[in-house]
Amino acid sequence: MLIKRASDIQPSEITDEKLFMNRRSFMAKASAAAVGGALMAGPVKAASEDDDLTPWETVTGYNNFYEFGTGKADPAKNATKFTTDEWSVKVTGDVEEERTWDLEEMIAGFTVEERIYRHRCVEGWSMVVPWNGFPLGDLIKRLKPTSEAKYVSFTTLYDVRRMPGQMSPVLPWPYVEGLRLDEAMNPLTLMVTGVYGKKLPPQNGAPIRLIIPWKYGFKGGKSIVRINFSKRQPMTTWNEAIPREYGFYANVNPEVDHPRWTQATERRLGEFFRRDTLMFNGYTEEVESLYAGMNLRKYY
Amino acid sequence: MASGRFGLIPRIKIVVWIAAFAPLLILIDRILLGGAYIGGPFVDDPVELIQHWTGRTALILLFVTLSVTPLRRFTGYNPLIRFRRLTGLFSFFYATLHVFSYFVFDHRLDFDSIIEDIIEHNWVLVGFTAWVLLIPMALTSTTGWIRRLGGKRWNRLHRLIYGVAILGVFHFLWLVKLELTLPLIYGGVLVLILAARIGVKQRAKKRPAPPPSASGGVGR
Numbered sequence: 001m002l003i004k005r006a007s008d009i010q011p012s013e014i015t016d017e018k019l020f021m022n023r024r025s026f027m028a029k030a031s032a033a034a035v036g037g038a039l040m041a042g043p044v045k046a047a048s049e050d051d052d053l054t055p056w057e058t059v060t061g062y063n064n065f066y067e068f069g070t071g072k073a074d075p076a077k078n079a080t081k082f083t084t085d086e087w088s089v090k091v092t093g094d095v096e097e098e099r100t101w102d103l104e105e106m107i108a109g110f111t112v113e114e115r116i117y118r119h120r121c122v123e124g125w126s127m128v129v130p131w132n133g134f135p136l137g138d139l140i141k142r143l144k145p146t147s148e149a150k151y152v153s154f155t156t157l158y159d160v161r162r163m164p165g166q167m168s169p170v171l172p173w174p175y176v177e178g179l180r181l182d183e184a185m186n187p188l189t190l191m192v193t194g195v196y197g198k199k200l201p202p203q204n205g206a207p208i209r210l211i212i213p214w215k216y217g218f219k220g221g222k223s224i225v226r227i228n229f230s231k232r233q234p235m236t237t238w239n240e241a242i243p244r245e246y247g248f249y250a251n252v253n254p255e256v257d258h259p260r261w262t263q264a265t266e267r268r269l270g271e272f273f274r275r276d277t278l279m280f281n282g283y284t285e286e287v288e289s290l291y292a293g294m295n296l297r298k299y300y
Numbered sequence: 301m302a303s304g305r306f307g308l309i310p311r312i313k314i315v316v317w318i319a320a321f322a323p324l325l326i327l328i329d330r331i332l333l334g335g336a337y338i339g340g341p342f343v344d345d346p347v348e349l350i351q352h353w354t355g356r357t358a359l360i361l362l363f364v365t366l367s368v369t370p371l372r373r374f375t376g377y378n379p380l381i382r383f384r385r386l387t388g389l390f391s392f393f394y395a396t397l398h399v400f401s402y403f404v405f406d407h408r409l410d411f412d413s414i415i416e417d418i419i420e421h422n423w424v425l426v427g428f429t430a431w432v433l434l435i436p437m438a439l440t441s442t443t444g445w446i447r448r449l450g451g452k453r454w455n456r457l458h459r460l461i462y463g464v465a466i467l468g469v470f471h472f473l474w475l476v477k478l479e480l481t482l483p484l485i486y487g488g489v490l491v492l493i494l495a496a497r498i499g500v501k502q503r504a505k506k507r508p509a510p511p512p513s514a515s516g517g518v519g520r
Contacts, residue, residue, distance in 0.1 A: 062344035070479040172480055261421060269345050272405050
């Protein structure tokens with residue numbers, strides 16, 4: 001886990017609002033840096049050479065993004081022409097003001113950090129990815145949910161012409177994923193706009209996606225066009241498709257198996273032998289308080 | 301032998317050997333040589349490739365083996381029977397690679413963890429059973445064993461192949477997350493082959509059976 005210092009912003013670039021946002025993100029970063037310190041302990045315990053970065057080819061060539069096909073190589077192949085210009089995001093539900101944001105405007109002023117996270121798929125493989133993004137909590141503060149809001153959900157673009165995989169009824173489109181608001185506000189939860197220091201490629205969920213490193217990968221919605229705040233737990237796609245196999249929480253948990261396969265071990269892509277899966281994907285210290293007193297077997 | 305040393309049969313046999321080894325050579329090239337000879341995209345997950353590739357090859361060769369008899373009856377070309385043992389053994393070879401890659405890479409040969417996985421997960425159990433059932437057929441595939449068992453008993457034992465093929469398809473169906481297309485295609489092909497075999501059997505009942513072939517005279 002690594003958190004980059006703020007890139008030096010020229011004083012001339014800073015307007016009053018930016019100054020304000022920058023100060024806010026500085027404070028967020030200060031707390032995130034503290035988290036970062038804690039996270040550094042993880043890899044040290046597990047021997048840091050065990051968490052080598054997964055190569056760019058794999059991060060951008062081995063993807064589950066059924067909107068572009070169900071094969072692992074399909075998204076990279078079928079998303080090459082996918083453009084994300086003039087992207088807008090609808091913010092709805094329990095917010096002070098429902099509105100459609102221009103993406104640029106919605107995320108303006110947030111300082112993009114690099115965060116190296118383990119990424120564990122429910123299928124039993126994993127990666128280590130240097131994402132670029134900002135804490136979702138910062139964005140949520142800007143979107144101003146009401147005090148009634150307890151959950152937040154993220155909807156992926158539904159556009160069959162641009163996302164050919166949606167022609168197949170393999171999942172109930174559009175793809176929706178969601179979090180409890182306190183999970184969403186956790187400093188680890190990241191809105192991602194880039195990877196390996198580059199703009200996020202379409203097959204990884206351009207222009208903006210979610211990463212929740214202690215949950216299975218499918219919780220991280222891609223190509224987000226709508227953010228909805230609600231009082232009740234939202235319906236989420238995989239949970240709706242196969243409720244017995246995919247729960248709403250989907251926390252990485254080596255003790256709770258998928259009905260058809262083990263979750264106790266995983267294969268880091270490129271390696272031959274499986275390794276033990278870590279509770280909460282190795283982020284226990286940062287997130288376990290979210291689930292105090294909860295039966296994680298029941299809320300899988 | 302009806303065909304000489306350089307006759308048609310030995311030549312076809314060479315082709316069958318090459319075709320049956322080709323999947324292994326492609327796999328070795330892609331994983332160990334980075335696709336230097338045959339090419340193919342960057343391999344992100346070599347173990348997944350090994351397991352999917354060997355598993356599918358084993359199933360395809362099993363289907364080929366099952367097709368020999370109906371093909372022989374439809375075409376009337378009896379020497380086809382001479383390739384059945386070869387394709388059956390190659391199917392066992394790939395199934396064994398498949399199972400051992402699972403033993404070694406997924407479980408580091410840890411016996412307890414293998415047993416636990418087999419007991420707890422239906423699709424592993426089904427796949428493992430299919431492989432176990434292949435073993436007696438592979439062991440009794442020699443001419444000596446055919447003689448020792450006698451055609452009838454040998455035939456009965458080798459009817460296990462139907463069970464193996466059905467279990468193999470279920471193993472495939474159960475392991476996929478959601479995308480059923482490919483395992484359903486395999487299932488469809490198996491249904492067609494089995495239907496063809498039934499059709500051939502019924503036709504054979506109406507007409508006297510053709511004389512048994514010279515070697516491995518166990519055609520059904």
